Amino acid sequence: MRSVEEHLAAILGSVRELPPVDLALPDARGAVLAEPVSAPVPLPPFDNSAMDGYAVVAADIARASEADPVTLPVAGDNMAGEPGVPAIAPGTTARIMTGAPLPAGADAVVPVEWTDGGTETVRITRSAPPGNHIRRAGEDVRAGQVVMAAGTRLGAAQLGMLAAVGRGHVTVRPKPRVVVLSTGTELREPGTPLGPGQIWESNSFMIVAAVAEAGGVGHRHATIDDEPGKVMGTLRDQLVRADAIVTTGGVSMGARDVVKEALTGTGTVDFHKVRMRPGKPQGFGLLDGVPVFTLPGNPVSAYVAFQVFVRPALRAMQGLPAESLPIVGAVLTEDVTSPPGLRQYLRAHLTLTRSSYTATPADTQGSHQLASLSSANGLIVLPEDAESLPAGSHVDVMRLPS
Incomplete structure (x- = not known):
């Protein structure tokens, strides 16, 4: 035996x-990446606004308040994905939308909620420090950075990352x-x-x-x-x-x-x-x-x-570690017995109490009794030499998929 x-x-x-295959991104969901993937450009690729508002020179609005707002002329609009105001001079501002490139000369963004929303001139009622609501180029990912290692299973977030670095196809183990x-x-x-x-x-x-x-x-x-x-x-x-x-x-x-x-x-x-x-x-x-x-x-x-x-x-x-289900340690809530010389897998209910698990064996353990399996969330693993274990013993339990 x-x-x-x-x-x-x-x-x-x-x-x-x-063997690895090349798949279009939508077809790669659930497959395992067979190559490391690096970013060809930084993410974001340019400084951009984190808010809808106004790009400003922070020093120009340092004294702005509700009681004493600062009024600035609006040089134009910067929209995401469109040409806009390439630069602003001190004493001016540009309207800017979320994701739009920050014009040269600006070092802060004030949300539209801090202003009167003007289009020719804008009244700003709060100050902002340099860097306010700016997403800096490369603050998420540096150019050349490995964003995903081989052996990664591709779920929703991973597919999003691959798309974000411009990959339309990837090499995977299917x-x-x-x-x-x-x-x-x-x-x-x-x-x-x-x-x-x-x-x-x-x-x-x-x-x-x-x-x-x-x-x-x-x-x-x-x-x-x-x-x-x-x-x-x-x-x-x-x-x-x-x-x-x-x-x-x-x-x-x-x-x-x-x-x-x-x-x-x-x-x-x-x-x-x-x-x-x-x-x-x-x-x-x-x-x-x-x-x-x-x-x-x-x-x-x-x-x-x-x-x-x-x-x-x-x-x-799939090129992954050859593992069974995850195993956690737990404390038995009841006495159990096991036939000598056999490793027994007992259906059980795992309960997390504070920082530890308890395991309660199912009432029925026959190999034909599917009801107790369908309601279990763990399998107590009793080693070959464990003919009986009292309540309070520490055991390994396989966590079943929910």
């Missing part, structure tokens, strides 16, 4: 980073395309009626969503009956559109464990028992170079195995 670390190491030793399929003659599509001995299929919907949470693109395939030839034919058909394939069901020791029967001796796919609960039966290997993860059919087993094994592999394919 393999340890969790041994099985994960075998997986990570086989998966490879996806989101892995993951085909997810479940096997089982007893499975039926949600929304259809059930016959005797049938259940609605849930695993593929859950795993497709988990793929997206891990940064991939999941493609759900219709359920496959327990026929080895049909399973193998479907898998081979999916290779052309998959960077990885995840199956659930048919990998244990039963008479109709169809995935195991179909894949044994094919490619490099191999099957093992892993010292964990839930999720002991596992399979993994390459089929025509494509990673194939075969997970158990019980829904909680499939979910836990995905987080422990598949998620790190998908991250590695």
